[in-house]
Amino acid sequence: MPDPAIRATGVIKWFGEGAARTQALRGVSVDAYFGEMLYIVGPSGSGKTTLLSVLSGILRPDSGSVSVEGSEIWNLGSDKLADFRLHKIGFVFQDFHLFPRLSTAENVAIPLILKRRNWKEAIVEATKYLDIVGLKGRAGLPPVKLSGGEQQRVAIARAIAGQPDILIMDEPTASLDGDTGQAIVGFVKQNVLNDKRCILIVTHDDRISQFASRILTMADGVLTGTMKGGAA
Amino acid sequence: MTGILKLAYKLLVNDKAKFTALLVGITFAVFLIIQMTAMFAGTMKRASATVLNLGASIWVMDPAVQTVANTIGMPDYVLDAVRSMQGVSYAVPVYTGGALVKLADGAYQSVTVIGLDDTSLFGRPELIQGKIEDIYGENAFIVVEDPEFRKLGNPHVGTVFQVNDHRGTIVGIAKVASSGLFGVPTLYTTYERALQYLPNPRFTISYVLVEPKTPADAARIKQQARALGYLALTKDEFIDRITNFYIYQTGMGTNLLIMTVMSFIVGLSISGQTFYTFVLENLDKFGALKAIGAKSRELIFMILFQTSFTALTGYGLGIGMCAILIRLARIRLPDYAAMITYWNLALALVMSVIIAAVSSYFGIRKVLRIEPFDIFRG
Numbered sequence: 001m002p003d004p005a006i007r008a009t010g011v012i013k014w015f016g017e018g019a020a021r022t023q024a025l026r027g028v029s030v031d032a033y034f035g036e037m038l039y040i041v042g043p044s045g046s047g048k049t050t051l052l053s054v055l056s057g058i059l060r061p062d063s064g065s066v067s068v069e070g071s072e073i074w075n076l077g078s079d080k081l082a083d084f085r086l087h088k089i090g091f092v093f094q095d096f097h098l099f100p101r102l103s104t105a106e107n108v109a110i111p112l113i114l115k116r117r118n119w120k121e122a123i124v125e126a127t128k129y130l131d132i133v134g135l136k137g138r139a140g141l142p143p144v145k146l147s148g149g150e151q152q153r154v155a156i157a158r159a160i161a162g163q164p165d166i167l168i169m170d171e172p173t174a175s176l177d178g179d180t181g182q183a184i185v186g187f188v189k190q191n192v193l194n195d196k197r198c199i200l201i202v203t204h205d206d207r208i209s210q211f212a213s214r215i216l217t218m219a220d221g222v223l224t225g226t227m228k229g230g231a232a
Numbered sequence: 233m234t235g236i237l238k239l240a241y242k243l244l245v246n247d248k249a250k251f252t253a254l255l256v257g258i259t260f261a262v263f264l265i266i267q268m269t270a271m272f273a274g275t276m277k278r279a280s281a282t283v284l285n286l287g288a289s290i291w292v293m294d295p296a297v298q299t300v301a302n303t304i305g306m307p308d309y310v311l312d313a314v315r316s317m318q319g320v321s322y323a324v325p326v327y328t329g330g331a332l333v334k335l336a337d338g339a340y341q342s343v344t345v346i347g348l349d350d351t352s353l354f355g356r357p358e359l360i361q362g363k364i365e366d367i368y369g370e371n372a373f374i375v376v377e378d379p380e381f382r383k384l385g386n387p388h389v390g391t392v393f394q395v396n397d398h399r400g401t402i403v404g405i406a407k408v409a410s411s412g413l414f415g416v417p418t419l420y421t422t423y424e425r426a427l428q429y430l431p432n433p434r435f436t437i438s439y440v441l442v443e444p445k446t447p448a449d450a451a452r453i454k455q456q457a458r459a460l461g462y463l464a465l466t467k468d469e470f471i472d473r474i475t476n477f478y479i480y481q482t483g484m485g486t487n488l489l490i491m492t493v494m495s496f497i498v499g500l501s502i503s504g505q506t507f508y509t510f511v512l513e514n515l516d517k518f519g520a521l522k523a524i525g526a527k528s529r530e531l532i533f534m535i536l537f538q539t540s541f542t543a544l545t546g547y548g549l550g551i552g553m554c555a556i557l558i559r560l561a562r563i564r565l566p567d568y569a570a571m572i573t574y575w576n577l578a579l580a581l582v583m584s585v586i587i588a589a590v591s592s593y594f595g596i597r598k599v600l601r602i603e604p605f606d607i608f609r610g
Binding site for chain 2: 049052053056058059078079082083084085086087089091093094095097099101102106110111113114116117118119122158162170
């Protein structure tokens with residue numbers, strides 16, 4: 001068995017105070033490997049998004065450990081953690097969170113700009129990523145001029161522009177119709193996934209399970225099962 | 233870091249409606265602040281016009297004098313006493329007072345008459361027409377060409393008029409550094425002629441103008457004048473005294489303060505609220521930036537840059553608008569008393585910086601509180 005890209009062990013996370021205090025993660029342990037497209041599925045409130053956030057370094061667990069490529073991430077200070085996310089993780093948010101006042105190329109260039117790349121170089125490189133996701137010629141348009149599927153592609157281009165080892169996708173098909181959703185995830189599987197990259201997807205959408213390498217099911221903050229995906 | 237600044241710049245200016253509202257707020261505030269303080273500065277300069285124009289280093293006066301226009305006559309012995317003081321290089325009398333000029337068309341016009349020491353003509357203005365020695369001629373007066381000049385019917389050398397029912401002749405036309413506050417023309421003549429032409433009380437010396445032997449002698453002269461029962465002030469001290477009178481003993485200071493504070497509040501309200509709304513509308517985007525890997529200090533830097541850029545742009549526009557307004561006003565009102573000074577600019581800059589800082593504070597507080605996890609939770 002190869003070393004895992006991500007290894008989480010005994011992760012516990014609480015939310016709220018007093019009587020409203022609830023346990024979102026109850027000692028979750030999970031491994032994710034390079035070259036795999038790992039789905040986390042489960043009903044609403046099962047802790048999928050919380051787990052994804054803990055694994056990607058944006059939500060500190062109350063206990064447990066998370067190591068990425070062998071290094072414990074929750075020992076890092078806030079600046080180092082931000083650097084970790086910038087260099088290791090690419091995010092595709094459910095609502096895309098594109099900047100409406102920037103062009104698509106400028107949106108895609110954001111991780112490069114945060115990495116202190118020269119503005120012009122960043123835009124040129126961002127345009128290449130837009131070409132990769134099939135949006136050639138759309139670099140100068142604002143996101144609002146694009147369809148939902150195209151905006152999702154811009155979000156994917158932004159996520160991969162920083163060349164992350166791990167791609168996190170939160171409900172990537174939630175804002176898309178069935179066909180577009182399948183096309184997008186299929187595209188990611190074919191063009192973004194490789195032996196040096198691990199993709200974690202939180203989803204409710206059964207129609208895209210065919211692309212998964214492995215599917216983890218969650219309920220009430222615990223992993224309830226592991227299945228092989230359609231691509232396994 | 234320039235890439236991040238460019239990102240901040242584009243996020244700001246591409247939201248044209250918000251950026252315009254921000255600029256309007258700060259520009260308007262700066263415009264009002266500069267306009268009010270420029271009018272005050274212009275008025276104060278005019279209130280001290282005689283002090284500036286005569287240019288004496290030290291002025292000896294009755295202690296009750298508050299402004300240069302409200303003179304209290306001093307007896308002749310004061311002049312002798314001042315001349316005998318230690319540290320005095322020379323001392324001369326000057327007379328200032330009001331008179332009525334009857335113009336050729338029969339109309340009357342108030343004027344200020346300044347009577348210069350006959351011997352030295354100390355404080356004489358720079359002539360643009362005529363010769364200074366002609367001031368010793370019969371009925372001779374020199375008129376100052378300033379915005380009030382036309383009120384005397386644009387006289388020229390040789391123009392004859394009546395001053396307090398005496399014959400007067402214009403023998404020269406002069407220019408001075410600053411024209412007076414009260415909108416009346418100024419005539420220069422000799423001290424003795426001023427006493428003849430103008431009704432005067434028992435004591436006639438308005439001020440004794442003193443030049444100390446060295447600047448260090450000023451303190452000693454002031455002390456000796458105090459012992460004599462009179463007040464000696466340097467030029468700057470006298471200007472301050474006049475300014476303080478208008479600030480603290482008239483409504484001008486209070487009005488200026490109220491208007492300046494109101495301008496500041498208006499600018500702060502519009503800009504602060506608009507920028508806060510701008511941050512709120514982009515809060516999820518700032519959260520996304522945090523999730524992607526932006527550090528808190530980079531987000532703070534972006535917000536500070538956005539507010540500083542807006543504040544400085546609004547500052548420049550406000551100054552420009554005010555300068556244009558003053559220029560336009562002077563076309564119609566030549567004696568419009570407004571003057572933009574470094575002090576005005578510094579005050580408006582400080583106000584703009586405070587507006588930017590307060591606007592930034594609330595935006596930064598909000599942005600620092602947003603957690604990237606909130607973006608995932610929607």
